[in-house]
Amino acid sequence: DQQVKQNSPSxxxxxxxxSILNCDYTNSMFxxxxxxxxxxxxxxxxxxxxxxxxxxxxxxxxxxxxxKSAKHLSLHIVPSQPGDSAVYFCAAKAGGxxxxxxxxxxxxxxxx
Amino acid sequence: DGGITQxxxxxxxxxxxNVTLSCEQNLNHDAMYWYRQDPGQGLRLxxxxxxxxxxxxxxxxxxxxxxxxxKESFPLTVTSAQKNPTAFYLxxxxxxxxxxxxxxxxLTVL
Numbered sequence: 001d002q003q004v005k006q007n008s009p010s011x012x013x014x015x016x017x018x019s020i021l022n023c024d025y026t027n028s029m030f031x032x033x034x035x036x037x038x039x040x041x042x043x044x045x046x047x048x049x050x051x052x053x054x055x056x057x058x059x060x061x062x063x064x065x066x067x068k069s070a071k072h073l074s075l076h077i078v079p080s081q082p083g084d085s086a087v088y089f090c091a092a093k094a095g096g097x098x099x100x101x102x103x104x105x106x107x108x109x110x111x112x
Numbered sequence: 113d114g115g116i117t118q119x120x121x122x123x124x125x126x127x128x129x130n131v132t133l134s135c136e137q138n139l140n141h142d143a144m145y146w147y148r149q150d151p152g153q154g155l156r157l158x159x160x161x162x163x164x165x166x167x168x169x170x171x172x173x174x175x176x177x178x179x180x181x182x183k184e185s186f187p188l189t190v191t192s193a194q195k196n197p198t199a200f201y202l203x204x205x206x207x208x209x210x211x212x213x214x215x216x217x218x219l220t221v222l
Contacts, residue, residue: 041216043118043213046212049210098209100157
């Protein structure tokens, strides 16, 4: 049972435009959400997170939006740059624990 | 220079052999994790440890074993009972929800 879903395995965007990556979850106990970026043959690196008490969190070019009623979150990257080309993972956790549940990832390609 | 190290980067083993993957962290984190990444399947949790001398099975623990004798170290053994061990293995540690990952080990079974 996939509790965190990223239904788009890939996304292609032109440099300078907005990239929107989507994530859906089914477990209503999730209260903290994270986005990670991963290059091939490397470990994921943390990008941005959001608590369920917020609906938006912004950090530079990266903004995460959370819609609790729809159990949906999205990552916006504006403007997109070629160096943003990577796999992006959505992750979620419940309660005070540290265990994360990851989605299957979306491969973003930013083209010149 | 704090971080998580995994060694080796690439590992080859013959079918039927056990192999141990190393993970060391100097971030003073209590919790450590092992994940496996396969194409199209994201990161799947193998084992995790919240504190020294304690660990729990994750979603795909069969064929794997771990130990946590020191806070800094969380080695993973891939046993011959693991039916499909060829994968990219990632170790992580955490203190407040956010997990920090090592560079990974690519294990190939010949």
